Amino acid sequence: MQTKPSDCPPMDIVIEMLEEEDGDLQMPIKPYLFADYNVNSANYVDAIHTLHIMNAFHILIRVCTSTQEAYCRYLHQQQQQDAIQHEAVLKSGSFNALLANAT
Structure with missing residues (x-):
């Protein structure tokens, strides 16, 4: 979950990650409530x-x-x-x- 839409991955990549069979999800670029400093x-x-x-x-x-x-x-x-x-x-x-x- 991201607080800024610009930090969210595109929906097609999210669907692709969820459909992968190996179950390894990628860590988002900026995790939830990422500190800007x-x-x-x-x-x-x-x-x-x-x-x-x-x-x-x-x-x-x-x-x-x-x-x-x-x-x-x-x-x-x-x-x-x-x-x-x-x-x-x-x-x-x-x-x-x-x-x-x-x-």
């Missing part, structure tokens, strides 16, 4: 390097998100503990002691 090793290395950077960036985002979520949970727990302590102080009537400790 030459891939050299520098481009390949650059592409791999870019993929590694993108992967590292993705991992960093996931770590930061996890760290942020953990920090938010920590702050929430601290707020709950502070609220419980303040409620206990208010119930015990030692509000003055709380004020004395705050200064």
Whole structure:
């Protein structure tokens, strides 16, 4: 299968190839989705390097998100503990002691 009609062999050659008894099909001039540019090793290395950077960036985002979520949970727990302590102080009537400790 070709993406450009100009790369396709003529229909009579296709029929001829299909009718051959030995079953050996010829490789097309440009295989399906043939790259119109030459891939050299520098481009390949650059592409791999870019993929590694993108992967590292993705991992960093996931770590930061996890760290942020953990920090938010920590702050929430601290707020709950502070609220419980303040409620206990208010119930015990030692509000003055709380004020004395705050200064």
